[in-house]
Amino acid sequence: MAAKILDGRAIAARWRDWAKARVEAFRARTGHVPGLATVLIGDHPASQSYVQAKQNACAAAGIRTFHYRLPAEVDQETVMKLLGTLACNPEVNGILVQLPLPSHLDEEEILSAIPLEKDVDGFHPMNLGRLGLKGRDPYFIPCTPLGILAMLQEAGIPIAGRRAVILGRSRIVGLPMALLLLRLDATVTICHSRTPDLATVTRQADLLIAAVGRPGLVRGEMVQPGAVVIDVGINRVADSQAPRGYRLVGDVAFEEVAAIASAITPVPGGVGPMTVAMLLVNTLKAAQRQLEGFASPWLEDGL
Numbered sequence: 001m002a003a004k005i006l007d008g009r010a011i012a013a014r015w016r017d018w019a020k021a022r023v024e025a026f027r028a029r030t031g032h033v034p035g036l037a038t039v040l041i042g043d044h045p046a047s048q049s050y051v052q053a054k055q056n057a058c059a060a061a062g063i064r065t066f067h068y069r070l071p072a073e074v075d076q077e078t079v080m081k082l083l084g085t086l087a088c089n090p091e092v093n094g095i096l097v098q099l100p101l102p103s104h105l106d107e108e109e110i111l112s113a114i115p116l117e118k119d120v121d122g123f124h125p126m127n128l129g130r131l132g133l134k135g136r137d138p139y140f141i142p143c144t145p146l147g148i149l150a151m152l153q154e155a156g157i158p159i160a161g162r163r164a165v166i167l168g169r170s171r172i173v174g175l176p177m178a179l180l181l182l183r184l185d186a187t188v189t190i191c192h193s194r195t196p197d198l199a200t201v202t203r204q205a206d207l208l209i210a211a212v213g214r215p216g217l218v219r220g221e222m223v224q225p226g227a228v229v230i231d232v233g234i235n236r237v238a239d240s241q242a243p244r245g246y247r248l249v250g251d252v253a254f255e256e257v258a259a260i261a262s263a264i265t266p267v268p269g270g271v272g273p274m275t276v277a278m279l280l281v282n283t284l285k286a287a288q289r290q291l292e293g294f295a296s297p298w299l300e301d302g303l
Contacts, residue, residue, distance in 0.1 A: 008147075038055065215251065229261045
């Protein structure tokens, strides 16, 4: 069996075009340019790269960005004051605090300081809580789970009634992904470092999502034939032949699993571009809600 490759770059490009067209229409209706504030604390190279990619995507879509870079040793009070200022700024429709934060900062307090209607990353405790409540919708779904949903929908991969196994329980991917799939009527299992006999669990999955940050963790023998495999991991592996001395790989042993799965995402070029594209979607929806009093839910008005 040769797996279908879910091309995140191609799908994300269509979503970026979708966002650009709707940003232009929104600006024509309201005279307002949607605005995203990004807050980067410290000098972590990967975080710098991620924030730059998000700023570039916003610029291409016609979304204005406001960037704030703070030193790693910044105190909690300074961060909270900045967030308070951004919360009151009508030109800022979305606020993104790049994670992870330096260990001395209180992440929960910082994320809670972002107003729900500007929480375009979807990490506010109340947004995550609403995602898990029957009959209540979050203002925003975190961008990576939302991007995965968009990929599955475009590929025509059903969710309701399927058995989904998620490797990883972070608030960024694993937990919100599990809550989202539950809302869509999948039967969900979350695995983590203390899950015994991991392969027995993963072999039961119709949909397997790996988000643990361990290169090549998922091997061919861990996958049910015909399963859909979504690889969220982005890991640097030393490679003397690569121009930068390393190459990027996922949490899945790609060649092994691609021979067994029905569909699979590559790394790079799979989930990563979708995360950035969904940030554009969420920022646009934030501006719509704040200026026009409505925003269409999730992806139903998408491609």
